[in-house]
Amino acid sequence: MILYKKDVIDKLSEKTGLYKKDIKAMLVALNELVYEERIYCVVVIKSMRQISAASCRR
Known part of the structure; x- marks a missing residue:
């Protein structure tokens, strides 16, 4: 389903x-x-990936 900005604005x-x-x-x-x-x-x-990679190297 595609929402067009103009249609959304009109409906709102x-x-x-x-x-x-x-x-x-x-x-x-x-x-x-x-x-x-x-x-x-x-x-x-x-950041989480870097922390995970660093902890795996230990």
């Missing part, structure tokens, strides 16, 4: 009564949050 605007520009801003903020969390998860996973 219709259901909530919020302005489309406010919904766009909310989606941008949500996208940034998700991106930051993905970066954090990658860093944590890499």
Whole structure:
């Protein structure tokens, strides 16, 4: 299933009564949050792999 940004914005605007520009801003903020969390998860996973590799060498 493909979600198109315009369709999501239109549906949220219709259901909530919020302005489309406010919904766009909310989606941008949500996208940034998700991106930051993905970066954090990658860093944590890499760190865990390094710790695991170091403990296996002992």
